[in-house]
Amino acid sequence: MEIILLKDSYDQLQLALVELTDELKHTSQTFIASSPGEFLTGDAGVEHAASAIGNLWNSGVADGRHTTVCIGAIGVDERVLALAQHVNLCKDRFKAAVQILQDRVKGRGDDAPSKAWKNKVTRNALSDLGLGRLSLRLCNRHIPVLDYQPHTIGFSYSSGGKSIKRMTRKKVLAELESLGFDSDGYQADYDLIEGLPKGQTLAKVTPLAGYYKANIFREKSNLTKTIPMFLPILFLNERPEAINHTLSLPVKDDWKRTNRGTRSDKKLAEEPLIKTLPIYPYAK
Numbered sequence: 001m002e003i004i005l006l007k008d009s010y011d012q013l014q015l016a017l018v019e020l021t022d023e024l025k026h027t028s029q030t031f032i033a034s035s036p037g038e039f040l041t042g043d044a045g046v047e048h049a050a051s052a053i054g055n056l057w058n059s060g061v062a063d064g065r066h067t068t069v070c071i072g073a074i075g076v077d078e079r080v081l082a083l084a085q086h087v088n089l090c091k092d093r094f095k096a097a098v099q100i101l102q103d104r105v106k107g108r109g110d111d112a113p114s115k116a117w118k119n120k121v122t123r124n125a126l127s128d129l130g131l132g133r134l135s136l137r138l139c140n141r142h143i144p145v146l147d148y149q150p151h152t153i154g155f156s157y158s159s160g161g162k163s164i165k166r167m168t169r170k171k172v173l174a175e176l177e178s179l180g181f182d183s184d185g186y187q188a189d190y191d192l193i194e195g196l197p198k199g200q201t202l203a204k205v206t207p208l209a210g211y212y213k214a215n216i217f218r219e220k221s222n223l224t225k226t227i228p229m230f231l232p233i234l235f236l237n238e239r240p241e242a243i244n245h246t247l248s249l250p251v252k253d254d255w256k257r258t259n260r261g262t263r264s265d266k267k268l269a270e271e272p273l274i275k276t277l278p279i280y281p282y283a284k
Contacts, residue, residue: 002101007129009097013056013090013139020083021050029075029237034068049074049232053087053143058135067137071212071229073153075237081145084234088142095140101125114178144214144227146235151219155229158213163206164268169196172204172279179276189274203268203280 024046031039032049040048052070059066076084102118113121126134167175176190193202212229227233267283 002097002104003125003129006094006097006101006125009090009094010129010131010134013087013094016083016087016090017054017056020080020087021054023080023083024050024053024074024076027074027076027080027237030072030232032070032072032074032232034070039072045072046074053231056134056138058133067135067141067230069212069230070232071155071214073214073233073235075149076234077237081147081234081236084143084145088145091139091142095136098122098136116179141230143231144229144233146216146233148218148220149236149238150216152217153233154215154217155212156215157210158228159210161208163204163208165204165206167202167204167279169193169198169200169202172202172277175204176276185275189276192274193279201282202273203282205268205272205278205280 027046028042030045030049031041032045033039034048034052039045049070049072052068059068102122105113105118105121122136123132126132172193173190176186176193179186196202214227214229214233216225216227216233217223218225268280269283271280273279273281
């Protein structure tokens with residue numbers, strides 16, 4: 001049942017994408033880029049955007065989490081906006097189908113299924129359907145839709161920082177258990193954390209990837225809306241001559257991180273405590 005639902009929701013998503021990308025080819029108000037430099041406009045921009053929006057596949061690099069982004073905007077009519085909204089709805093349905101499959105995965109033996117085991121079962125199910133290279137990250141990525149025409153659209157880059165999450169010894173042990181006992185170095189790491197004092201406070205440090213964001217100004221409301229950019233914005237093209245945009249996509253290094261106040265948890269040790277997870281003790 002779960003496999004049928006997964007296949008049907010994928011087929012509906014593909015049909016919706018084909019319909020949308022076919023209609024996009026008839027638009028001309030566009031500026032698109034996937035790397036720093038001048039924006040593509042006209043037919044070249046539309047072709048590049050349609051290819052990015054319709055792509056749901058891993059690029060073939062070793063790390064399947066790596067995906068390309070497509071930045072810019074396309075002015076469309078209400079009918080094409082509705083098609084884009086339907087694509088986003090189909091993406092939500094496919095995501096729900098994947099979740100249903102994962103929720104019904106059983107563990108090995110009497111153990112509860114770990115996240116890694118659920119992901120493996122999901123990937124095997126997709127491979128059985130001929131979708132082994134499907135990128136779930138791309139499938140879940142919504143198309144930004146604006147039901148109005150913005151006055152200006154600018155772009156900036158938010159450089160990656162790090163997430164520091166305080167954790168108790170008990171929570172770290174639970175997260176280690178969720179990885180499964182077949183992880184490299186699992187037992188040694190588990191024993192080390194289990195041997196710590198019960199009141200020991202730890203921190204999980206996760207690097208955050210940088211990303212482009214769009215700064216959208218709407219003249220009527222005099223407000224600026226900022227959204228992360230992975231796919232081009234589709235906006236209602238009410239006055240083709242009125243939209244302004246930056247002439248090129250700047251290089252990421254053009255933005256320097258601003259100095260921030262010192263964090264209260266600045267006293268982390270230099271090296272992680274274990275190898276399985278990025279868990280750091282607080283320096284004494």
